[in-house]
Amino acid sequence: MPGPQPHQGLPPELLANPEWQRACQQRDFVKVFHLVKVKAGIYPSRVAALCDMTPSRVGEIMSGRRGLAHIDVIERVADGLRIPGAMLGLAHRPWEIPSPATSRERLPSRSARTSETFADAEQGPDAESHSDLDDLLTLADGRVTRSTLLALRSSVEDYWRRDDEHGGASLRPAVVGHLRYVTQMMRSVRAPLCRDLQSLAAELARLAGWAYFDARQYSTARTHFTQALRLSHGQDDYLFMANVLSCMSLQATYDGQPADAVALACKAQDSARAAGGQPLVMSMLHMREAFAHATLRDAASCHQAIGRSRDAYEQARGQEGEAPSWIRYFDETKLIVDTGIALAKLGESERAEPLIAEGLRRETGAQQRGRAFHAFWLATAQLQQGKLDAACHSAGLALDLSASLDSPRVAGHVHEFHQRLAPYARETPVIAFEQRMREALG
Incomplete structure (x- = not known):
């Protein structure tokens, strides 16, 4: 028996309501469900049906007796109630992506396998709404040349370079926009350019996954990585x-x-x-x-x-x-430092410390994020051995290296290290490190 049809959308005045926006930002579903009931006339039984939940569970959430934290359930709520993904800290939802206008001109036939791959590529939160996309496609006029591909590949290389230098979090909108653009173009070209575009889309999907991973948005990252795998299957x-x-x-x-x-x-x-x-x-x-x-x-x-x-x-x-x-x-330096990190993860800090230190010594001029991670792991290995002064000094180096980065992964490591310093909160090196941390991270 088919499930309930989703409603057409929440009232614009509700979406613009500051109380609603705060509730969504905080993922306060007690308030979200209450406002949906009062402002949109969607009662708990309908909420349950739309979000694939039991009425009793919805009642427990509305009364505050039960929380709602699992990302899959939050995504179901967003989709069922038509809450824009960005309001809940999610990627754009599939239903937010406008359907392309149906062309009057018959597209060239393709193999069933290729068509299925392309359809897979266009699902999920990889597509980001851009009001000027149709204008871009009109300007492109549906024509893809080798020069187009070279320009797009150059953009991808530039994205990876910027990721190395400054972290990937801030690249997400641009990368996702490029990914959507390329998957749109895949619909209207013939082989062999079609195959080249598919390969380029796979690389953009991997880059998008990496950028979301660096932002510690793991669910969305996994979706993009999965898309990259689907696209690459067609390429073997x-x-x-x-x-x-x-x-x-x-x-x-x-x-x-x-x-x-x-x-x-x-x-x-x-x-x-x-x-x-x-x-x-x-x-x-x-x-x-x-x-x-x-x-x-x-x-x-x-x-x-x-x-x-x-x-x-x-x-x-x-x-x-x-x-x-x-x-x-x-390279050999990366092999050395990664061996040290694996040993530090095991707790074999005495063997780990000289390896990571040697890697850092060799890495002068290397990309900032990698060196920041390695300095963090050196600090971790030193703290495991009770070398508080050395650990705080190495963690300070990680702070300095992260100053020009937009990488929540790096910031997360720094905060985790700070938590491990709690037993030593009154020690002078820790007090000095905390001061540097406040200055660097606010």
């Missing part, structure tokens, strides 16, 4: 799929799902082997697996993965030119 680009899966593994480690992180890292390794097992890629993927095992506190599996990473790196020596460009950041 197994190394690209391995790259996306490696990003998802790292995110799962951050998101407190280390068992999933192990599975994703192993799947990434399988994908890389299908492409010939490029040794530098395999070295990085084994290290991703090591991170996940370390988070699980599985010392034996972690050390084995580190050993496989080191062996693969030795195989890669002299073959750097054969590796894809996106993996060339994983």
Whole structure:
């Protein structure tokens, strides 16, 4: 039996109401459901039907006896009640994306597989409403040339450079806008340009996933990473799929799902082997697996993965030119410092500290975010050993490096480290660090 049809939208005066906006921003669903009832005439039984919840659960939420925190349920509420995603801190919802005007001219036929891939690409929160999109498409006049592709690829390269230098959080609107633009263009071109656009859309989806990951918006990041995988399946680009899966593994480690992180890292390794097992890629993927095992506190599996990473790196020596460009950041210095981080995650701080310190010493001039992370992990290893002065000094370096970054991931690490200093709150190094932290982060 079909479910209830969603209503057409909330009254504009409710959406503009400051009380409503505060309630949405704070995710105060007691107030949200109350205002929906009073201002929009949507009663609890209808709320329950629209949001796929039981009436008793809605009643408990409205009375304050039960909270609503799970992201999937919040998304159901947004979709059922037609609350714009941005009001609840979500990505744009699929129903917010305007349907493109139906063309009178029949589009070229495509294979069923390609059409399905494109349809998948256009679902989900990757599309962001831009009032001038139709104008852009009109200007483009539906024509895609090699020059168009070169310009778009240049933009992607610039986005990655800016991500390295300043963090990815602030790039999200631009990247998502480009992603939507490219998926729109995919509808109206023939092969081989169509295939090239699909590859470009996959890279933009991966970049969008990475930007949301850096912003610690893990649910939206996963949606974009999944989209990148769907697009790359049509390309049979197994190394690209391995790259996306490696990003998802790292995110799962951050998101407190280390068992999933192990599975994703192993799947990434399988994908890389299908492409010939490029040794530098395999070295990085084994290290991703090591991170996940370390988070699980599985010392034996972690050390084995580190050993496989080191062996693969030795195989890669002299073959750097054969590796894809996106993996060339994983050099000997990165191998050393990542080994130290994995050991620090395990609690083997005495072995971890000299490795991370050596990595930082070698990284002069390297991208700021990476060095900030490494300084944080050095501080963590030092604090584990009771070296309070050294730990606060290293954490201060992380603060200095993060001054020009827009990366909630880095800021989150700094705050987590600060929480670990709580037992030493009256110590002089901690007081000095807290002062620097207030000045740097407000």
